[in-house]
Amino acid sequence: MFRADIVNRIEATGVMAIVRTETIERGIEIAEGCLEGGVDVLEISYTLPNAGEVIKALNESIGDKVLIGAGTVLDGETARLAILAGAKFIIAPNFSKEVAKVTNRYQIPYAPGCSTVTEMVEALEAGASFIKAFPISNFYGPSLVSVIKTPIPQMPILASGGITLDNLAQWISEGVDSVGIGGLLTKGSKLQISENAKKIREIIDNTRKNKVVK
Structure with missing residues (x-):
């Protein structure tokens, strides 16, 4: 799978589940629930030491x-291990030139966390495929997207933190390329996860459709 294909798929889905799980079995249950609800992109967080095993098992x-993909990837060593385990993209709360170098080498999309426009542009210049608006998406909300994209319309933004069923439509209307969602897509039974995924899928699809009509 080429990097462009991965980027296109992330953008098309518009949402990724942020998964932290202590067991492979639970990881599979979460993935199946998300998939049944129409969410087919998952970020497995390296906040837990078994992330590589979960990524491999899911693949x-x-x-x-x-x-x-892999999340909370802070350094190049972790990035390489995640890619070797089968991660198709790399997400981080920080920007690392070392991680950018590794992901470019393997042609894997990289979404580093950035808080300033200067940092965002620097990350793009280093080859980032998306910019993770973190932790600022929590503080500024959906309007953050248009504020950034007005002067820099080519900035591909992934928002993570503060996204709910109530404000998701506004995030999409403002032009966010993808959002990361944790609890709604990872907590509860597989049925509950599937139902939440369906709600999220419906909001994204309907908002995008209405936005095109405008």
């Missing part, structure tokens, strides 16, 4: 039906 059990 083996579900395959290309779900696009699996």
